[in-house]
Amino acid sequence: MTDSAIVDFRLPDLGEGLPEAELVQWLVAEGDTVTLNQVIAEVETAKAVVELPSPHAGVIRALHAAAGDIVPVGSVLVSFDLGGGVGEAPRVEGGAEVEETTEVEEKAQPNLVGYGAAPRSTVRPQRRARSVRGGVTAPASADAAVLVAAPHDAIMQVADRADERVRERPRSTPPVRKLAKDLGIDLALVEASGAGPVITRSDVEDFARRREVPAPAPTAAVAGAAPRTTRTPIRGVRRMTADAMVRSAFTAPHVTTFLTVDVTATTELVASLRDDRMLEGHRIGIMAVAAKAVCLALPRHPALNSRWDAEAGEIVAHHYVNLGIAAATGRGLVVPNIPDAEQMSLVELADAIGELAATARAGKTAPSGMTGGTFSITNVGVFGIDAGTPILNPGEAGILALGAVRRQPWEHRGEVALRDVMTLALSFDHRLVDGEQGARFLVAVADVLREPGRAMLLR
Structure with missing residues (x-):
């Protein structure tokens, strides 16, 4: 190679205003030739796992972090050789570096954080097989310690030394x-x-x-005994959730009110919809009915759909519903939201809830999907819990917890009968919502769950 132009790429703010991100894995290695917008790494913020595309076309000259490192926003993440990207890229043949040619796109504009459509190159980048420690390539049985220096160089195939190649990780x-x-x-x-x-x-x-x-x-244990303690770094979603809950609990004065309601009519409706052939493929459950009830009740009780803006000294009333749905994932609790949920039908809400939960569990929720919520629902009933005192999502005035549906004796039309019963728990910000307002909203939601046909009368 002749002329080289080394350019550093710093970790950008991924659109969340967060100060750092964890490097999950590199998808390239030093010496690789990459194209513009080729995904080079995955980073985990406090809200989601994000694919990081390359802002340049060229050769990877240095990786400045390892998998598991916490990288501050603005720190150098990777260095590119732009001069090497347009001419020759070395490869290994018989232990010596040989030059190869590849095409790259230098003038296109990069999609830095991978949102929206990104231009894709049809040319596969040439990967360079790097020599490891003294020019000896790593065999398929390579020790993990060898790959520490080159964590994403694929394992070398040494059966035919004349035709060494690299597999994609x-x-x-x-x-x-x-x-x-x-x-x-x-x-x-x-x-x-x-x-x-x-x-x-x-x-x-x-x-x-x-x-x-x-x-x-373990830090201290008898030889051969099981560890007495395990230490796990507080990172990602767990850290974000903890910070948000502490901030919420010590900022907004929480009040929680409970109401136990007969939801037999709703469970019967859900069962009939499940058997409806026209709705095959749509999973409509009690969560979707509760979400619809919330969307119907909020316009009539706007205090529950507002925000306290302390900096401006104002109460901000929302005339739309971005409905947050708490989802338990392997990475911790997240609360993505459904934009403009009040405009959706029951079937559309059910589909949106299912898609939102699946995306969240896969860790693929976009950062934009985790912000801007106006009211949230959490379903503790799926864990067999009857009731709880949910903590508000920061910036929201209310959160509704759905308890487990229990079949139990209940007064019905002047007699005692076995009915499906559920406890609702509403937590609200007492700066924004008076006790009467919270109670009336909860009753409005319960009325729809008690008699879902009432929803036909509401708008």
Whole structure:
């Protein structure tokens, strides 16, 4: 190579205003030739796992962080050689570096955080097989310590030294990466057993059994005994959730009110919809009916759909409903929201809730989907819990918790009968909502769950 132009790429603010992100994995190695907008890494913020596209076309000259590192926004993440990207990129042949040519796009504009449509190159980048420690390439049985220096160089195939090649590193999901990290396993050493290039949980567990990976050593324990304590860094969603809940609990004066309601008519409606062939493929449950009830009640009780703006000294009333749905994931609790939920039908709400939950559990919720909520629902009933005192999502005036549906004796039309009963718990910000307002809103939601036909009369 001749002329070189080394350019540093700093970790950008990924649109969330957060000060740092955790590097989940590199998808490139030093010496790789990359194209504009090629995904080079995955980083985990406090809200989501984000694919980071390359802002340049060229050759990777240096990676300035390792998987698991916490990288402050603005810190140098990777260095590119732009001069090397348009001419020659070295490869290895028989232990010596040889030059190859590849095409790159230098003038297109990069999509820095991977949102929206990004231009894709049809030219596959040439990967460079790097020599590891004294010019000896790593065999398929390479020790994990060898790959520390080159964590994302694929394992070399040494059966035919005259035709050494590199495999692309298989992809994996965030829960699988977390499992591997907890077990101390480098995913670069794990084979994907399925037809696609995706490492599964069973692949990691099988690898752990074969290698007999030991549990992390305890800080103090009798030799051979099980660890007495385990320390886990407070990062990502867990840290964000903790910060948000502490800020909410010590900023907004919480009040929680409870109401137990007969929801037999709603459970019967849900059962009939489930058997309706016209609705095949739509999973309409009591959560969707409760969401519809909330969307119908909020316009009539606007205090529950407002925000306290302390800096401006104003109460901000929302004339739309961005409905937050609390979702338990492998990374912790997240509350993505459904924009303009008040405009959706029951079927549309059910579909949106299902899609939102699946995306959240996969760790793929966009940062924009985690902000701007106006009211939230959490379903503690799925864990068999009857009631709780939910903490407000910061910036929102109310959150509704749905308890478990219980079949129990209940007064019905002057007699005692077995009925489906649920407890609702509403927490609200007492700066914005008076006790009477909170109670009337909760009754309005309960009325729809008690008699879902009433929804036909509301707008």
